[in-house]
Amino acid sequence: MRSVKSLEEIRRIIILHKRWDLIFMITGIVALMIAIMTFMALFAHMLIDGLPRLSWEFFTSFPSRRPESAGILSAWVGTTLVMLVTAVAAVPLGIGSGVYLEEYAPRNLLTEIIEINVTNLAGVPSIIYGLLALGLFVYQLGFGQSVLAAGLALALLILPVVIVATREAIRSIPITIREAAYALGATKWQTVSDHLLPYSSAGILTGIIIGLARAIGETAPIITIGALTFIAFLPPSPVKDEFPFISFEWLTAPFTVMPIQMFNWVSRPEEAFQLNAAAAGLVLVVMTLAMNGLAIYLRYRMRKNIKW
Amino acid sequence: MAEESQNKLVYAGKLGYSFRRHLHERFIETFLFLSAILSIAIMLAIIAMLLKESIVFFRQVSIWDFLTDTQWTPLFDDAHYGILPLISGTLVSSLIALLVALPMGTIIAIYLSEFAPFTVREIAKPFLELLGGVPTVVYGYFALLFVTPLLQIIFPELPGFNLLSAGLVMGIMIIPYVSSMTEDAMRAVPMNLREGSYAMGATRFQTAIRVVMPAAFSGIAAAYILGISRAVGETMVVAIAAGMQPNLTWNPMEPAATITAYIVQVSLGDLPHGSIGYQTIFAAGLTLLLITLVFNIIGHLLRKRYREIY
Numbered sequence: 001m002r003s004v005k006s007l008e009e010i011r012r013i014i015i016l017h018k019r020w021d022l023i024f025m026i027t028g029i030v031a032l033m034i035a036i037m038t039f040m041a042l043f044a045h046m047l048i049d050g051l052p053r054l055s056w057e058f059f060t061s062f063p064s065r066r067p068e069s070a071g072i073l074s075a076w077v078g079t080t081l082v083m084l085v086t087a088v089a090a091v092p093l094g095i096g097s098g099v100y101l102e103e104y105a106p107r108n109l110l111t112e113i114i115e116i117n118v119t120n121l122a123g124v125p126s127i128i129y130g131l132l133a134l135g136l137f138v139y140q141l142g143f144g145q146s147v148l149a150a151g152l153a154l155a156l157l158i159l160p161v162v163i164v165a166t167r168e169a170i171r172s173i174p175i176t177i178r179e180a181a182y183a184l185g186a187t188k189w190q191t192v193s194d195h196l197l198p199y200s201s202a203g204i205l206t207g208i209i210i211g212l213a214r215a216i217g218e219t220a221p222i223i224t225i226g227a228l229t230f231i232a233f234l235p236p237s238p239v240k241d242e243f244p245f246i247s248f249e250w251l252t253a254p255f256t257v258m259p260i261q262m263f264n265w266v267s268r269p270e271e272a273f274q275l276n277a278a279a280a281g282l283v284l285v286v287m288t289l290a291m292n293g294l295a296i297y298l299r300y301r302m303r304k305n306i307k308w
Numbered sequence: 309m310a311e312e313s314q315n316k317l318v319y320a321g322k323l324g325y326s327f328r329r330h331l332h333e334r335f336i337e338t339f340l341f342l343s344a345i346l347s348i349a350i351m352l353a354i355i356a357m358l359l360k361e362s363i364v365f366f367r368q369v370s371i372w373d374f375l376t377d378t379q380w381t382p383l384f385d386d387a388h389y390g391i392l393p394l395i396s397g398t399l400v401s402s403l404i405a406l407l408v409a410l411p412m413g414t415i416i417a418i419y420l421s422e423f424a425p426f427t428v429r430e431i432a433k434p435f436l437e438l439l440g441g442v443p444t445v446v447y448g449y450f451a452l453l454f455v456t457p458l459l460q461i462i463f464p465e466l467p468g469f470n471l472l473s474a475g476l477v478m479g480i481m482i483i484p485y486v487s488s489m490t491e492d493a494m495r496a497v498p499m500n501l502r503e504g505s506y507a508m509g510a511t512r513f514q515t516a517i518r519v520v521m522p523a524a525f526s527g528i529a530a531a532y533i534l535g536i537s538r539a540v541g542e543t544m545v546v547a548i549a550a551g552m553q554p555n556l557t558w559n560p561m562e563p564a565a566t567i568t569a570y571i572v573q574v575s576l577g578d579l580p581h582g583s584i585g586y587q588t589i590f591a592a593g594l595t596l597l598l599i600t601l602v603f604n605i606i607g608h609l610l611r612k613r614y615r616e617i618y
Contacts, residue, residue: 014509021511029417031412032318032432035483039439042450042480049453096343099579104340118347123534124597125541127568128354130575131593135357139581148494153564156350163347187329188337210441220543220583224575224589259544266548274453281446292441296434 043285050222050278058279063231063261067272072280075261078147079216081235081250082257085151086215090158091208092150097159098166098204099192122160129157130224138225145226148251155222158211165207169200202302206295212292217284219259231256258284358597361590366446368584374591380554380570382588383577389588391595393554398599401475401546402539408479409535413486420487421494422516426513432456433482433488435561440484448548451477456549469563478545486535493527494520533607537600543568565595 005013061071097118103113133153143149173196181191197204235253258280265277369389375391416436420429456473460466484553497520505515521528551563552573564572571589579585 017511019516021513024513025419025423028415028423031415034437035412035416035480036432045454046446046449062399093343093346096340097347100337100340100344104337105344114344114347119603120604121347121351123537123600124354125537125543125568125600127541127571128358128597130595131571131590132350132354132357133363134575135590136353159347159350172371184409187333189333201338213441217441217445219443219445220547220572222574226575226578257542259443262449263445263544263548266445266452277449278453281449284443285446288441288443289438292438294472296437300434 032154046278046281046285050280050282051293053275053279054282062233063256063264067270067276070273070276071263072261072283074234074260075256075258075267075280076283077234078231078255079257081147081255082151082154082222083117083212083216083252085148085210086154086158087212089152089155090211093155093160094162094208094211095166095197095204098170099161099197101163102167102170103188103192118160118163122164125220126157126218127220129153130221132156133221135227144252145254146252147255149225150222150227150255150257153225154215154218157218157221158215161211161214162204162207165210166200169203169207170196172203173199191246202298206298206302209291209295209298213288213295217259217288219263221258222257224265227254227256227260228303258287325580327517334341335530354597358590358594361587362594365584365587365591367380378556380565383574383585387584391567391592393556394565394567394570395595396556396558396593397471397546397554398540398566398596400560400564401471401478401542401550402536404472404475405478405482405539405542406536407502408476409482409486410413412479413483413531413535414490414542416483416487417494417522418516418521421491422512422520433491436484436488440488442481443483444542444544445548447477447481448544451545451549457591463561467551467563469549470561471546471550471564472560474546474548474550477549478539478542481542481545482535482538485538486531489531489534490524490528493524493531496527497523525614529606529610529614533603536603538602539601541568541596543572547572568593596617 057069058071060073060078061069061072063075064070101111101114101118105114130153132158133149137143137149137152138145143152177195177199178191181195186194231254235250235255262280262284263278265273265280268274316529344518374389374391376392378392379388379390380393416432420432424432451473452468455477456466456468456470459470459473459476466472494516501519501523502515505519510518546566547569550566550569552565552569552571553563555562555564557564570592574585574589
């Protein structure tokens with residue numbers, strides 16, 4: 001038991017505590033400011049270096065030995081194609097998996113294992129997915145160092161993101177919607193496809209965009225599958241002028257992507273190439289920021305609009 | 309009679325319809341189940357692939373040598389296969405990153421959750437989330453071409469490739485993850501706990517440290533563990549800015565390679581499938597997976613042990 005304190009003593013303690021409170025508040029503001037300022041400084045540096053290199057030619061030229069005429073044409077075309085494969089593979093599987101876990105899965109050991117496993121997959125370093133893709137897709141299944149192998153590797157990588165987003169979006173729909181649908185005689189799938197999926201589409205879309213934004217910037221898994229860094233040609237076009245008009249040759253073509261191109265330029269000793277790296281980085285940052293910004297905006301609007 | 313047979317027909321039609329409907333439902337349920345089970349298949353495939361190549365590797369190199377040899381030179385004529393230099397590089401760079409990210413991330417989270425006015429939080433939170441999406445190769449560029457020259461002004465003898473600048477930039481990169489997740493965990497603590505604390509005359513700082521943080525411990529632990537696995541598994545920043553020479557050192561001012569940087573280095577070259585060099589990256593990958601797995605298990609146990617239920 002402490003002794004009874006005099007009023008002055010108590011006042012002193014209160015003043016002391018309030019001072020600590022103030023000190024911490026200032027520390028917090030300073031920490032936030034330092035973090036924001038550091039990021040600003042980094043991006044300003046890249047903007048100053050990279051902006052002069054950005055021109056129409058930069059987007060329409062192939063990489064080259066001469067830094068002034070080098071561009072990112074093969075890189076952004078490659079990124080687009082790889083993302084196409086990633087989206088086509090990850091979106092249905094991720095949504096399917098999320099719907100199963102949220103609506104169909106019985107409460108048993110298997111379900112619990114799947115749930116823990118999805119969390120664990122999200123924590124696996126991205127380069128490990130690269131090793132999996134190298135062993136499985138490139139050699140075992142014989143896809144080679146192609147758009148298909150890279151797209152599938154990134155699809156596996158972002159699968160947990162899509163699954164978690166789907167589950168959260170579906171979980172937030174009140175049970176009454178399901179009860180109403182069942183009361184009208186709808187089957188489980190009719191309830192899911194006619195009600196739950198449309199109502200959760202904004203949330204799922206947010207997850208897909210965040211996942212794809214992450215995939216666009218991933219470098220390590222693509223380096224690991226051995227993607228070439230100097231590609232001065234485009235993959236075969238997916239559209240043909242003769243029947244059947246669509247070709248899938250591009251799936252097995254060698255390719256390069258934006259972050260690989262940037263990595264290639266960063267690791268050159270010549271300063272002119274590093275300016276190219278800054279420009280490529282700028283394009284990459286604008287792309288990912290735009291995608292993440294869109295996702296955050298969608299989520300914000302969703303939170304505002306939906307009132308069950 | 310006619311009416312009866314018609315009724316039968318209607319019933320048969322209904323039966324057929326419900327049968328088709330049932331089949332359709334089963335078909336879709338099977339697809340959904342398969343896509344859910346895929347996540348387990350991926351995990352098993354990762355483990356199988358790493359083990360398969362690592363076993364071939366460990367037939368030629370004993371596990372004892374792998375764990376105790378102090379040199380990692382698999383691509384030289386005088387080949388040594390000691391993982392220690394790669395582990396030391398990984399630990400030093402991760403430690404520097406965590407020394408930056410955990411305190412900064414926690415302070416920012418406490419400020420945003422307990423002190424900041426509504427508008428500041430509404431602006432800062434999405435801003436931090438945006439930064440979490442910037443590609444890591446871009447941070448590698450920052451480390452090599454911005455932070456290293458800056459550090460060389462303070463330490464003139466600092467080499468162009470070093471663990472210090474890679475670690476610092478990695479730390480900055482991880483701040484948004486840690487602060488965002490920690491803040492979420494603290495916000496999830498029910499308001500009446502805070503109200504109780506304030507009613508006792510506690511300040512915001514005391515409430516944050518003694519009431520909210522202990523209550524949110526499991527979430528904060530999860531945020532820290534995520535930060536640690538990010539740092540250990542981070543590839544591009546160290547591959548670009550720390551150099552790629554394996555170097556058994558605890559000095560952050562030296563160049564060194566991490567496990568991930570080594571995998572990148574080998575992948576950039578043209579190693580034939582099935583050679584021992586090809587197998588080393590799987591052995592290195594297995595080591596990396598085990599390290600992150602250990603941290604994930606610790607995090608899981610911590611969460612279980614300290615989960616607070618209201």
